[in-house]
Amino acid sequence: MAGHSKWANIQHRKGRQDEKRGKIWTRCIREIMVAARQGGGDLSANPRLRLAVDKAKAANMPADTIKRNIDKATGNLEGVSYEEIRYEGYGIGGAAIIVDTMTDNKVRTVAEVRHAFSKNGGNLGTEGSVSFQFRNVGQLILAPGTSEDMVMEVALDAGAEDVIASEDGAIEVLTAPGDFEKVKEALEGAGLKPEIAEVTMRADNTVDLTGEDAQKMQKLLDALEDLDDVQEVYHNAEIDEE
Structure with a gap:
């Protein structure tokens, strides 16, 4: 499927997020605490917590900070309830x-x-x-220049719902939220690293x-x-x- 140009918007958004890096840790901590409180502190049994921890690691949060906030949320330490x-x-x-x-x-x-x-x-x-007007989906976006045929083959085999090529060459892969991690791992295993990889609310x-x-x-x-x-x-x- 062909889609409209979105790469400039993505780069713009990432740039603004980088400018606000100081707030990223606070948001990561809150997400970790809520995910752990709702689904427990075991990463292997809690997909939402795994995603939250991955996001925190990507923001260079120390492992002991991550663990401390999981412990707070699961009752091992006293913490704020969000x-x-x-x-x-x-x-x-x-x-x-x-x-x-x-x-x-x-x-x-x-x-x-x-x-x-x-x-x-x-x-x-x-x-x-x-x-x-929005759908809850897994969204993975790969940079212009990536092989659309290769992305399509790997992503669809792994259970993706759709692969959309934008006019500027960016490739967007959409999944059901529950299939997001499997598709992400398949893409990365094939040497296809997404610039954006998240479970998000995507506008129709x-x-x-x-x-x-x-x-x-x-x-x-x-x-x-x-x-x-x-x-x-x-x-x-x-x-x-x-």
Whole structure:
């Protein structure tokens, strides 16, 4: 299947994440604690915890920090209890936004999320207002220049649902969440290392934003991502700031 250009958006997103590296550890720790509390501290029996630990290692978090937070979550050490809450809303041009949070204070979190939306030209919606436009999938994206035929053969054999080639040469592999690790391991085993590999909320359709609208949308997304309680921000905007 052919898809629209997305590599520039991916590189842009990675660059912004690198700029916010200081917040990455905090988010990794919260995800580790919630995953361990819900599914136990055994990585071999808890796929969500394995993904959280992989993300923490990729962010260069020390092993003892990871272990300490698993122990906190499983009751071996005293720790803060976090609750997962999802918010939905609209950005510039009607773009759909999902905001996943982990919080120990719901009143504070909803106030901060609502303020970020309203201050930056968006609107906080009701539960279910935009989530129907997204699917929970495993997503692996390989750089332009990668062999599409090879990716397709390896990924589909490993159980991937779809392989999508973008106009700029990036290749996107989609899986069911439960098949994500198997497909990732198959690709890496074949020497195909994804630039992005995550279980995410992927929009079925996108909204193209350029010029001033693109800048306003990026400002709104930055404001949401900068909130301490926010773990992930998903949206369906294709942002071109040139």
